Amino acid sequence: MKTVITTVGTSLLENYRRNKENFPKTEKFEYSISTKGLSVYQDFKEDLEEDGLVKKIKKYALENFPNASAELTSLQKIKEKYSNEDFIVYLLTSDTFEGYFVGEILKEVLEEKDFQVQDIRYIPYFNVQINDRDLIRKGYKELIKYIYDKVYGYSEILNITGGYKAFIPVMTIISNIKNIPLVYLFESSEYLIEIPPAPFKLDLSAIEKLTEIFEYIEKNTGIEENNPLLAKIKNNLSPQEQQQIEYLFEEYENNILTTSLIGDILWEEFKEKQEIKLEQCNLDYNQKVNNSNWGRHHGNDKVEHFGRRLLRNDYVCKIINSAEYEPNKSGFIVEIEPQNQTGVIKVKVPDEIYTLLVQTTGKNKRETSEIAKILEKEYGG
Secondary structure, three states, X not given: OEEEEEEOOOHHHHHHHHHOOOOOOHHHHOOOHHHHOHHHHHHHHHHHHHOOHHHHHHHHHHHOOOOOOHHHHHHHHHHHHOOOOOEEEEEEEOOOHHHHXXXXXXXXXXXXXXXXXXXXXXXXXXXXXOOOHHHHHHHHHHHHHHHHHHXXXXXXXXXXOOOOOOHHHHHXXXXXXXXXXXXXXXXXXXXXXXXXXXXOOOOOHHHHHOHHHHHHHHHHOOEEOOOHHHHHXXXXXOHHHHHHOHHHEEEEEOOEEEEOHHHHHHHHHHHHHOOOOOOOOOOOHHHOEEOOOOOOOOOHHHHHXXXXXXXXXXXXXXXXXXOOOOOOOOOOEEEEOHXXXXXXXXXXXXXXXXXXXXEEOOOOHHHHHHHHHHHHHHHOO
């Protein structure tokens, strides 16, 4: 299973404009949702649906698939390159009406072309019209946390073909740190450019020494330059170490420091590298609920039997149900936290075409992903 995080731009609209007449004035599309919210977006979307524009653009995208937009073309190229694997696609848009509007159309088009789109997420404050340093910083923090929530140690790709240029530096740094490929399709090129991560070992020892400062800033946004905690930790650093950590922080307000862009990324990486302490289910085996026989279908006995086996695992609390008929899924782990359900893993029943939704003790995606690896090793064959 590959997770493809794809940035979304406006090439679909630009291509549609070039090919169709009577396109509405662009002011409506440039309306910023960062100041008015998604409720206003929904009002505009209803107007556009009444005008038939949504249907027309979607039809154009389907008729010209995958060449209707940079995102569609690049995702099709990725799918062709990794033809033996299943995909989950996450779409990232800028904080604009136009970006989210395109994202929703792309989702519908991709799903009709058998792509599984898990989420469309607009990143707050990612908008070229924003001229506030603090809001821009908040936007970057949102982006970093979102990507780290989705990159959990299986097989990910960051696709930066479309979208807001501010996405690129963050995703480039993360691709190197997480050792995952970055892909880009240049203009109308036929060739997908894959940029492999740099072959270096990341040293997080400086972050470890500054853990208390990072935790303080995470709770309080910033730390005063005269804060005794900051003075205490700095006094334990050599002059060379003090010089090396300067890039991790920047001025937030007068005499107040906060984490820099690279500081935020390295802090997320450091937290992810810490030992995961998984909790076991506090239910006895006989107390655990097995709904693997939900629904009547061919192979029901095998599905129910496999559900009983899974419940023997210390980190599994419940089999929620047997999921839909999915003959084309490959691999044991189908999806981690489908529809953002905390602790839930969708697994494929070995030698069957059905899947099970399994409730584990995972309290966040990192823990759930670790449990998924345990289940795959024990039951995946």
